[in-house]
Amino acid sequence: MATIKDVARRANVSVTTVSATINGTAPVSDALKARVWAAIREVGYQPDPIARNLRKGVSTTIGLIVPDISIPWAAHLAKSMQRAFSEIGYNMLFASSEDDPEREFSEIEVFSAHRVAGLVVVPTSRGENYSARLIEAIHVPTVLVDRVLPQSHFDSVTDDNLLGAQMIVRYLHKLGHRDIAFMAGRAGISSSDERLAGFRRTMDETNVAIRDELVRQPVYLRDQAYATVQQLMTMRDPPTAIVCINIAQLLGTMAGLGNLGLSAPEDVSVISFDGFHPAEGWSPAITSLKQDIATTSTRAAELLMARIREENQPEPLVIRVPPSLQIRSSCRAVE
Amino acid sequence: MATIKDVARRANVSVTTVSATINGTAPVSDALKARVWAAIREVGYQPDPIARNLRKGVSTTIGLIVPDISIPWAAHLAKSMQRAFSEIGYNMLFASSEDDPEREFSEIEVFSAHRVAGLVVVPTSRGENYSARLIEAIHVPTVLVDRVLPQSHFDSVTDDNLLGAQMIVRYLHKLGHRDIAFMAGRAGISSSDERLAGFRRTMDETNVAIRDELVRQPVYLRDQAYATVQQLMTMRDPPTAIVCINIAQLLGTMAGLGNLGLSAPEDVSVISFDGFHPAEGWSPAITSLKQDIATTSTRAAELLMARIREENQPEPLVIRVPPSLQIRSSCRAVE
DNA sequence: CCTGTTTGACGAAACGTTTCGCGTCGCTAT
DNA sequence: ATAGCGACGCGAAACGTTTCGTCAAACAGG
Numbered sequence: 001m002a003t004i005k006d007v008a009r010r011a012n013v014s015v016t017t018v019s020a021t022i023n024g025t026a027p028v029s030d031a032l033k034a035r036v037w038a039a040i041r042e043v044g045y046q047p048d049p050i051a052r053n054l055r056k057g058v059s060t061t062i063g064l065i066v067p068d069i070s071i072p073w074a075a076h077l078a079k080s081m082q083r084a085f086s087e088i089g090y091n092m093l094f095a096s097s098e099d100d101p102e103r104e105f106s107e108i109e110v111f112s113a114h115r116v117a118g119l120v121v122v123p124t125s126r127g128e129n130y131s132a133r134l135i136e137a138i139h140v141p142t143v144l145v146d147r148v149l150p151q152s153h154f155d156s157v158t159d160d161n162l163l164g165a166q167m168i169v170r171y172l173h174k175l176g177h178r179d180i181a182f183m184a185g186r187a188g189i190s191s192s193d194e195r196l197a198g199f200r201r202t203m204d205e206t207n208v209a210i211r212d213e214l215v216r217q218p219v220y221l222r223d224q225a226y227a228t229v230q231q232l233m234t235m236r237d238p239p240t241a242i243v244c245i246n247i248a249q250l251l252g253t254m255a256g257l258g259n260l261g262l263s264a265p266e267d268v269s270v271i272s273f274d275g276f277h278p279a280e281g282w283s284p285a286i287t288s289l290k291q292d293i294a295t296t297s298t299r300a301a302e303l304l305m306a307r308i309r310e311e312n313q314p315e316p317l318v319i320r321v322p323p324s325l326q327i328r329s330s331c332r333a334v335e
Numbered sequence: 336m337a338t339i340k341d342v343a344r345r346a347n348v349s350v351t352t353v354s355a356t357i358n359g360t361a362p363v364s365d366a367l368k369a370r371v372w373a374a375i376r377e378v379g380y381q382p383d384p385i386a387r388n389l390r391k392g393v394s395t396t397i398g399l400i401v402p403d404i405s406i407p408w409a410a411h412l413a414k415s416m417q418r419a420f421s422e423i424g425y426n427m428l429f430a431s432s433e434d435d436p437e438r439e440f441s442e443i444e445v446f447s448a449h450r451v452a453g454l455v456v457v458p459t460s461r462g463e464n465y466s467a468r469l470i471e472a473i474h475v476p477t478v479l480v481d482r483v484l485p486q487s488h489f490d491s492v493t494d495d496n497l498l499g500a501q502m503i504v505r506y507l508h509k510l511g512h513r514d515i516a517f518m519a520g521r522a523g524i525s526s527s528d529e530r531l532a533g534f535r536r537t538m539d540e541t542n543v544a545i546r547d548e549l550v551r552q553p554v555y556l557r558d559q560a561y562a563t564v565q566q567l568m569t570m571r572d573p574p575t576a577i578v579c580i581n582i583a584q585l586l587g588t589m590a591g592l593g594n595l596g597l598s599a600p601e602d603v604s605v606i607s608f609d610g611f612h613p614a615e616g617w618s619p620a621i622t623s624l625k626q627d628i629a630t631t632s633t634r635a636a637e638l639l640m641a642r643i644r645e646e647n648q649p650e651p652l653v654i655r656v657p658p659s660l661q662i663r664s665s666c667r668a669v670e
Numbered sequence: 671c672c673t674g675t676t677t678g679a680c681g682a683a684a685c686g687t688t689t690c691g692c693g694t695c696g697c698t699a700t
Numbered sequence: 701a702t703a704g705c706g707a708c709g710c711g712a713a714a715c716g717t718t719t720c721g722t723c724a725a726a727c728a729g730g
């Protein structure tokens with residue numbers, strides 16, 4: 001590999017001058033600039049990111065930490081993120097926390113040691129003093145995605161869950177549903193909390209009393225949803241509609257219904273917050289909110305880059321990206 | 336951050352000795368070793384991976400390049416890979432080639448500049464002289480996944496596609512199917528070529544003549560499959576079974592059938608090589624091969640680490656991981 | 671004409687490691 | 701005894717950059 005020294009020798013200048021022309025950090029006469037650029041091209045010089053990294057104390061790499069990349073939502077996020085950053089010359093270190101805060105903090109530490117320029121984190125939001133631990137662990141520009149923290153210390157981008165819940169409840173209400181079951185996630189995870197809060201609020205607004213026994217929490221993994229839906233549907237007075245919060249729940253719900261010999265929308269309407277599931281060609285096609293991942297990624301990248309570049313740090317921002325309701329065939333009207 | 340110098344000062348030894356105790360690269364007396372380790376703990380020293388990287392010329396990072404992380408198969412691969420490598424202290428740079436060889440080569444270059452210890456690549460396998468270009472571009476231990484190259488210069492891990500095709504054809508044959516449609520991918524992509532070859536071979540073995548008009552190639556994207564399946568099913572003498580090679584095809588096929596008002600398995604049996612799709616709870620539940628991604632990742636990681644560590648480089652190995660047939664309800668017996 | 675400022679270029683230090691080569695010590699074999 | 705050798709430990713160079721401080725020349729204002 002050609003080094004900066006080779007360029008200097010070739011252009012008959014000092015390495016300082018070469019560095020200055022490349023980075024524009026110091027004035028260089030046009031004549032020399034031309035010679036240097038020519039020399040760079042001739043020897044095929046590419047700056048060594050590692051050496052630069054060591055000297056400057058910061059790299060041109062972004063760290064991405066998600067709970068589980070095999071969740072379609074996260075995979076799409078990773079794809080959009082990687083594209084957004086690679087366009088501006090950054091590359092991406094990647095890790096899964098597997099929803100384990102210890103792993104998460106350990107990955108944060110590793111990434112920090114590698115001097116990432118910034119971090120994109122879908123926080124696990126678990127464990128004691130999580131927020132404080134996170135603040136203490138992170139000393140890099142960071143943007144949180146999907147799950148936000150109370151009185152966040154970090155920039156965040158997340159779905160507009162209150163709006164989403166409103167769309168879902170109003171839609172079901174319009175179809176005549178009153179006995180609506182809601183599968184919430186773990187309490188303390190903002191996306192779940194917000195969706196549940198939005199559900200409650202909109203139910204209130206539409207003057208429908210919530211039947212507490214239909215609100216199940218926490219239902220996080222597929223198997224829990226599988227069990228829960230069967231409990232729900234074997235009640236004396238089962239719900240006419242079920243709201244799922246994410247794809248794991250949706251998969252479990254559908255399997256559970258199948259196991260009872262029930263199907264949607266004939267026996268019960270099913271609707272989901274998570275739009276990443278089979279649509280056309282399978283039945284039922286699930287009516288669901290579609291997250292706007294492209295926008296989420298773009299906003300997150302923008303926020304992060306602003307943090308990385310800015311000297312004067314503004315207050316942490318929380319951006320909420322509105323979802324859209326995709327009406328398909330898993331919900332039917334009831335009398 | 337504590338540096339190695341701080342440790343040296345604290346333990347009252349030279350930095351050389353500290354380095355030697357940490358890396359075991361030179362003999363150090365037990366007394367000193369103890370002092371050094373104590374000092375390390377006391378000052379909370381963590382070696383700087385960047386500096387080490389610069390000096391040694393190689394990092395402890397693996398680069399992963401896949402065509403599209405949002406494909407469930409790739410997402411699961413990324414997850415398994417990341418886990419496998421993080422367990423042995425490696426971390427992972429990640430990029431999508433978006434099935435564009437130029438992007439792919441550019442990412443290879445970037446990763447090389449970052450001095451990755453090794454590369455895991457799902458090659459795009461496109462473009463002129465692809466194989467030669469790849470060999471020229473890569474100067475790092477590398478393992479190819481899913482798609483292998485003719486007379487490979489690299490270690491490779493891939494599904495046992497011949498076996499998979501055999502399982503599929505025999506299963507369909509047992510159900511009485513003779514008019515079997517096959518959607519192949521782009522020619523030149525080993526996974527597609529092998530699956531098609533296996534299909535032909537097993538059809539031969541079972542003494543069924545292949546109807547050429549039922550073998551469609553290339554059908555790569557979802558929309559192509561959507562169109563193709565409709566052509567197939569509106570033929571005078573339509574197939575009784577359709578074999579899909581990947582999930583994009585399967586999604587297109589299902590949507591196309593839906594558009595014709597047809598469904599599986601009533602109107603036609605559908606079977607797929609790609610096991611990452613909805614199963615329970617939706618209908619139809621697709622009978623398909625399940626790829627063994629965990630094994631694939633493990634083997635790939637093993638091969639790569641062997642390359643990274645070994646001085647004496649053995650011949651490139653091609654490992655084929657057998658899939659398993661998951662029989663569900665998308666195929667039915669015919670007369 | 672002198673002083674002060676700006677422009678352009680450079681040598682050398684610094685970033686935090688690993689590694690090369692050398693020196694010292696104590697031991698063994700002549 | 702002494703040469704030779706292995707085990708230990710150390711100083712300094714090296715990895716490829718960026719940046720600090722210095723300096724010469726050119727140019728401005730009085």
